[in-house]
Amino acid sequence: MKRIVVLGGGAGGLELVTQLGHRFGKRNKAEIILIDRSQTHIWKPLLHEVATGSLDINTDGINYRAHAAKHHYQFQLGTAFDINTEEKIVRLQSMKDEKGKEVLPEREISYDTLVLAVGSVSNDFGTPGVADNCYFLDSHRQAERFQQALLTQFLRVHQVGGDATLKIAIVGGGATGVELSAELFHVADLLKAYGMPEMSADKVKVELVEAGPRILPALPDRIANNAKKELEKLGVSVRENTRITEAIQDGLKTADDTLIEADLMIWAAGVKGPEFLGQMEGFETTRNNQILVAPTLQAKGHEDVYVIGDCCACEQPNGAFVPPRAQSAHQMASVVFENITAASRNEKLKDYTYKDYGSLVNLSRYSTVGSLMGNLMKGSMFVEGRLARFVYVSLYRLHLIAIHGWFKAMIILAAQRIGKVVKPKLKLH
Numbered sequence: 001m002k003r004i005v006v007l008g009g010g011a012g013g014l015e016l017v018t019q020l021g022h023r024f025g026k027r028n029k030a031e032i033i034l035i036d037r038s039q040t041h042i043w044k045p046l047l048h049e050v051a052t053g054s055l056d057i058n059t060d061g062i063n064y065r066a067h068a069a070k071h072h073y074q075f076q077l078g079t080a081f082d083i084n085t086e087e088k089i090v091r092l093q094s095m096k097d098e099k100g101k102e103v104l105p106e107r108e109i110s111y112d113t114l115v116l117a118v119g120s121v122s123n124d125f126g127t128p129g130v131a132d133n134c135y136f137l138d139s140h141r142q143a144e145r146f147q148q149a150l151l152t153q154f155l156r157v158h159q160v161g162g163d164a165t166l167k168i169a170i171v172g173g174g175a176t177g178v179e180l181s182a183e184l185f186h187v188a189d190l191l192k193a194y195g196m197p198e199m200s201a202d203k204v205k206v207e208l209v210e211a212g213p214r215i216l217p218a219l220p221d222r223i224a225n226n227a228k229k230e231l232e233k234l235g236v237s238v239r240e241n242t243r244i245t246e247a248i249q250d251g252l253k254t255a256d257d258t259l260i261e262a263d264l265m266i267w268a269a270g271v272k273g274p275e276f277l278g279q280m281e282g283f284e285t286t287r288n289n290q291i292l293v294a295p296t297l298q299a300k301g302h303e304d305v306y307v308i309g310d311c312c313a314c315e316q317p318n319g320a321f322v323p324p325r326a327q328s329a330h331q332m333a334s335v336v337f338e339n340i341t342a343a344s345r346n347e348k349l350k351d352y353t354y355k356d357y358g359s360l361v362n363l364s365r366y367s368t369v370g371s372l373m374g375n376l377m378k379g380s381m382f383v384e385g386r387l388a389r390f391v392y393v394s395l396y397r398l399h400l401i402a403i404h405g406w407f408k409a410m411i412i413l414a415a416q417r418i419g420k421v422v423k424p425k426l427k428l429h
Helices: 011-025 044-052 064-071 140-160 175-194 221-234 277-280 328-342 385-404 404-422
Strands: 002-007 030-036 074-077 080-084 089-092 102-104 108-110 113-116 164-169 205-208 237-239 244-248 251-254 260-262 264-267 304-305 358-362 366-372 383-384
Touching: 002 011, 002 244, 011 030, 011 064, 011 385, 030 328, 044 140, 044 175, 080 277, 089 164, 108 140, 140 164, 140 175, 140 264, 164 175, 164 251, 175 205, 175 358, 221 237, 221 366, 304 328, 304 358, 328 383, 328 385, 358 385, 385 404
Parallel strands: 002 030, 002 113, 030 074, 113 304, 164 205, 164 264, 205 237
Antiparallel strands: 080 089, 089 108, 244 251, 251 260, 358 366, 366 383
16 A cells, blocks of 8 residues: 655645545555654644734644544654655654653655645844844744743733833744734734733733844735835834844844834744755755755656645746645645545646735734735735734634644634633733
């Protein structure tokens, strides 16, 4: 029996392995294995809500083992560090417990077809001090680590009282940085109802730092300008054309030798593929460790290896590369599923064509702005307010439908709505 291995359970990887499980695993036509370094899946665009406590990974996350049991694939916990394409083997690091004792030795998992969906990590561009002094939001573990630090700082401000404030600096004016900025104000206001009457949005000072000429550089000017206006209404200090040269314990140093003081610093500026991708032999990669692929999404020079999501460098006909976005990963997963199915029937593979369905930025409960339709029309339709919020939430619902099916997805959404009534609006531990 052939073995299909999907490395990485992000948005694209989990959607793909679900489809493969139902097409091949359920009928015992192939062995489907998902490998991920975490036990739990969370939709990456929601990580900023995990970081602020608005979303609880323990109740809103998806356990891979439970999901695998229902969708006809196997799950293996592990972190890949090498791929041998000649022997068709994925090598996984040894696993250790909290005391450093080895639980599992290094392992090797063979494959007939491999799909790389390992996502991306933050790119600090070698900036001194960032790794030691800044938080990252690449995974739910990192988001939870920041959430614990945030709670501690909120407690400090509440206990000190008076003019005490919490200074937070966010580097990177992309969607993550922008949405996190707004969510921080929302959370600070919610704490009034949970034993911290001294807390409010006025106690939070957020600096959003972008090296480029404007925030949201990947989105149209109108969206970026409206998002900036909304952030400034909340009280966010938006610094554009500001390059960070060093992160120290007390804050961020800029190229003009200004110190941006901060109690907490988050680095959300740029992404790259995981380091091991750039160190492997046999793959063509970009400077950002992304793997170059053919139009069929097969890694160049490797017909049995597909690449999807943020770690994929797929060049479009106009010479630009497909942007690292959730909709890209979703589209790629669908095409790779079709191509793996076609290959099993000795049929011609399909080329991937990126379709831009628009962009949305959610500024917590305050506003949502974006554009719809993208390249489906000659231009784009600008939306904001309740309509934009409805579409934004719908994107997450579509993801749930893709990995659970319509019926179970609707039950989960109903349970989440009920949960919002009976449980705290914030994760307080």
